[in-house]
Amino acid sequence: MEILTLIVKRVSYAAMLLLAVVVLNFILINLAPGDIADTIAGDMGGATAEQMAEIRADYGLDLPLWQQLFRYVSNVMQGDLGYSYFHTQPVTSLIAERLPATLLLVITAQLVALFVGTLLGVLAARKPNGWLSHIVTLIALFGYSAPVFWTGIMLLIMFSLWIPIFPVAGMVDVTIEGGWWSHVLDIARHMVLPVITLSSIFLALYSRLCRASMMEVLGSDYIRTARAKGLSESQIVFKHALKNSLGPVVTLAGLQFSAVVSGAVLVETVFSWPGLGTLALQSIIARDTPTIIGILFFSAMVVIVGNLLTDLVLRLIDPRIRNRA
Amino acid sequence: MQDTIHHIAPDNSADAILLSVRNLTVELTTRDGVVPVIDNMSFDLKTGGNISFVGESGCGKSMTALALMGLLPQPAGRIASGQILFNNEDLAQASDARLREIRGNDISMIFQEPMTSLNPVYTIGEQIAEVLRRHRNLDRAEATAKAIELLDAVHIPSPASRINDYPHQLSGGQRQRVMIAIALACEPKILIADEPTTALDVTVQAQIFDLLTELQEKTGTAIVLITHDMGAVARMSQDIIVMYAGRKAEQGTVAQVIRQPAHPYTHGLIAAVPHLLPTITEERPELLEIPGIVPPLSQFGQNRCLFASRCNYATEQCRQQRPEEISRENQHITACWHTDSLS
Numbered sequence: 045m046e047i048l049t050l051i052v053k054r055v056s057y058a059a060m061l062l063l064a065v066v067v068l069n070f071i072l073i074n075l076a077p078g079d080i081a082d083t084i085a086g087d088m089g090g091a092t093a094e095q096m097a098e099i100r101a102d103y104g105l106d107l108p109l110w111q112q113l114f115r116y117v118s119n120v121m122q123g124d125l126g127y128s129y130f131h132t133q134p135v136t137s138l139i140a141e142r143l144p145a146t147l148l149l150v151i152t153a154q155l156v157a158l159f160v161g162t163l164l165g166v167l168a169a170r171k172p173n174g175w176l177s178h179i180v181t182l183i184a185l186f187g188y189s190a191p192v193f194w195t196g197i198m199l200l201i202m203f204s205l206w207i208p209i210f211p212v213a214g215m216v217d218v219t220i221e222g223g224w225w226s227h228v229l230d231i232a233r234h235m236v237l238p239v240i241t242l243s244s245i246f247l248a249l250y251s252r253l254c255r256a257s258m259m260e261v262l263g264s265d266y267i268r269t270a271r272a273k274g275l276s277e278s279q280i281v282f283k284h285a286l287k288n289s290l291g292p293v294v295t296l297a298g299l300q301f302s303a304v305v306s307g308a309v310l311v312e313t314v315f316s317w318p319g320l321g322t323l324a325l326q327s328i329i330a331r332d333t334p335t336i337i338g339i340l341f342f343s344a345m346v347v348i349v350g351n352l353l354t355d356l357v358l359r360l361i362d363p364r365i366r367n368r369a
Numbered sequence: 370m371q372d373t374i375h376h377i378a379p380d381n382s383a384d385a386i387l388l389s390v391r392n393l394t395v396e397l398t399t400r401d402g403v404v405p406v407i408d409n410m411s412f413d414l415k416t417g418g419n420i421s422f423v424g425e426s427g428c429g430k431s432m433t434a435l436a437l438m439g440l441l442p443q444p445a446g447r448i449a450s451g452q453i454l455f456n457n458e459d460l461a462q463a464s465d466a467r468l469r470e471i472r473g474n475d476i477s478m479i480f481q482e483p484m485t486s487l488n489p490v491y492t493i494g495e496q497i498a499e500v501l502r503r504h505r506n507l508d509r510a511e512a513t514a515k516a517i518e519l520l521d522a523v524h525i526p527s528p529a530s531r532i533n534d535y536p537h538q539l540s541g542g543q544r545q546r547v548m549i550a551i552a553l554a555c556e557p558k559i560l561i562a563d564e565p566t567t568a569l570d571v572t573v574q575a576q577i578f579d580l581l582t583e584l585q586e587k588t589g590t591a592i593v594l595i596t597h598d599m600g601a602v603a604r605m606s607q608d609i610i611v612m613y614a615g616r617k618a619e620q621g622t623v624a625q626v627i628r629q630p631a632h633p634y635t636h637g638l639i640a641a642v643p644h645l646l647p648t649i650t651e652e653r654p655e656l657l658e659i660p661g662i663v664p665p666l667s668q669f670g671q672n673r674c675l676f677a678s679r680c681n682y683a684t685e686q687c688r689q690q691r692p693e694e695i696s697r698e699n700q701h702i703t704a705c706w707h708t709d710s711l712s
Contacts, residue, residue: 264485265480265482265485265486266485266486266487266488266489268440268480268486269480269486269487269488269548269551270488271440271472272438272440272472272473272477272478272480272552273472273473273477273499273500273503273551274468274469274470274471274472274473274474274500274503274504275469275473275499275503276469284488284491287490287491288488288489288490361490362489362490363489363490363492363535363537364489364535364537
């Protein structure tokens with residue numbers, strides 16, 4: 045019950061936040077010089093002032109900005125994100141086509157980073173001066189100093205030239221035949237490199253944080269109590285210590301959701317992943333305002349939902365948060 | 370719930386030796402080198418007996434407890450020599466796996482800090498049931514049922530609903546009760562209580578000691594109490610060991626040691642205890658403190674009396690040679706060159 049109130053409260057905050065995001069994005073994008081009329085005129089190889097005015101009138105661009113904004117916001121509230129001049133498709137259906145690919149990539153990368161990062165952190169914390177601990181430190185240093193696109197390109201070169209075991213571009217192989225299972229496998233194979241690339245930075249962050257938090261927890265009184273009970277080392281580490289050291293890691297993961305989404309734009313571009321990132325890049329080049337705002341709107345939504353999930357997971361982990369209400 | 374904790378008929382005679390620590394030396398590796406934090410310690414504990422360890426902080430009391438549990442700080446601490454004979458099995462030589470079988474089952478421990486000694490993310494029911502599943506092979510339902518009985522035995526009201534509480538929902542005294550329930554869940558032969566009431570209110574302290582006494586009568590568990598509270602010693606124990614700088618300063622029955630301290634350090638500890646007077650008067654007995662502090666770890670193990678620098682009776686002999694343990698009448702033991710000079 046209590047959890048329902050929380051969700052309702054958070055969702056209503058989220059709605060207000062989204063409205064602000066829409067208004068702000070709309071204003072910011074319109075402040076930038078140039079619009080779709082310029083692009084169309086460019087494609088036509090030039091246009092007279094009358095033709096330009098005509099195009100602007102067709103798309104409602106001649107109205108005052110506040111009227112355009114009002115129309116846009118009321119359309120968004122009805123689920124209509126506008127029409128993409130460039131893709132000649134409603135933005136909503138355009139995004140609906142691309143969103144699943146991005147979500148698949150982002151969520152998988154987050155989970156891989158969380159799982160592997162935590163595991164490495166735990167193992168490193170058990171022997172803070174052991175070789176594994178040093179390797180984790182090295183991975184972490186590499187992970188957050190190497191830019192995502194660089195890691196991506198290096199992997200791309202490595203796997204296209206030297207060890208071509210994974211596909212380096214796209215999401216599906218159209219030549220694959222067979223049932224749904226072979227399609228799932230095909231997508232999984234295509235995901236390997238983008239997921240490694242995208243998760244590398246976050247994996248580095250999470251493993252370092254988990255190592256530090258785990259080391260602190262292992263020195264606490266209740267771990268001594270667990271030892272005094274005669275529990276095995278793995279029960280002490282994975283049952284008693286892990287759950288206590290996950291808090292900071294999950295909190296960070298929640299904060300990093302926006303970074304994962306923006307990282308996805310780069311990774312998708314490098315690996316030609318057919319998601320929102322590739323679409324965003326195309327739309328920016330084409331000055332396709334409705335699509336850009338639509339993508340920003342959905343990115344904001346992904347971040348907000350990610351944060352809400354983080355809060356729920358934290359409550360699940362730590363009963364003290366549950367009672368604070 | 371009478372059957373929660375079963376009455377144990379002493380298997381042998383009442384005087385059977387349950388635990389015999391022989392010449393135990395524990396070394397700790399510090400920045401200044403290897404130092405003996407417990408230096409040639411010997412004592413016996415009878416089945417169902419009571420013994421107290423007293424002394425200032427840093428005298429090796431807690432280290433003794435951790436050595437008995439096989440929980441010395443790793444990798445700094447190790448048993449350098451001596452034996453810990455528990456039912457004739459030498460725990461100093463036992464494997465880690467064997468020690469894990471004994472911990473929480475035959476020998477268990479409660480700690481000074483009830484506020485932080487329970488895991489904040491598991492229910493108290495789970496934390497009690499866990500030890501039963503580990504050592505008694507109970508399934509989940511049985512362990513939970515037993516956990517409720519144990520909470521009842523440590524006088525936590527409405528135990529059936531409290532097992533779902535988390536530690537932060539309990540007061541300090543209640544948390545220490547839960548710790549006691551965990552420690553006594555498997556009916557251990559020995560309970561080590563390391564300053565179990567130091568962090569609690571005075572009124573709660575008395576309740577915890579009452580509870581320990583009550584449970585000891587039911588279970589026949591021997592209690593090793595570590596404390597600086599002389600009042601607790603008088604209340605809980607027959608025997609007392611006064612430790613100083615890792616060594617035994619004095620050992621005897623509580624009556625002997627408090628009435629006739631045979632070591633200047635013990636004398637000082639007793640004189641430093643404030644007494645409540647039945648009426649408040651202008652005259653109050655003066656409280657005497659022991660001048661100086663416990664020597665740094667780097668001096669532990671030197672061949673001299675480590676208390677000499679703080680002692681009024683100290684002579685050249687004290688500074689040259691470690692005093693031997695001498696036995697006075699009725700196994701009253703002291704390690705002091707000038708014990709006869711003490712009135």
